[in-house]
């Protein structure tokens with residue numbers, strides 16, 4: 359599965375049309391929240407007994423400032439809050455777009 363086209367609308371919505379004809383939309387806030395980088399994963403899964411901390415920049419609407427291919431399997435998506443380390447694999451983007459966090463079934 360690979361993107362046939364990828365477009366950014368108003369810096370707030372990423373639209374990917376996949377090779378199977380499915381078109382999926384990814385709001386900037388969703389992508390930022392689901393950022394798969396090590397830093398964000400750690401923040402979303404804090405030590406037992408602690409809760410995730412809401413950073414000031416997360417309370418503001420975020421925009422997508424850059425979408426760059428990484429090799430032939432992923433995209434690096436950068437955000438207006440200065441976060442630039444998220445690498446979103448095609449597989450991960452497919453799961454996000456379908457709204458199925460487990461990715462079970464195929």
Ligand SMILES: [Zn+2]
Nearest residue numbers: 393395398444
């Ligand atoms: Zn991140």
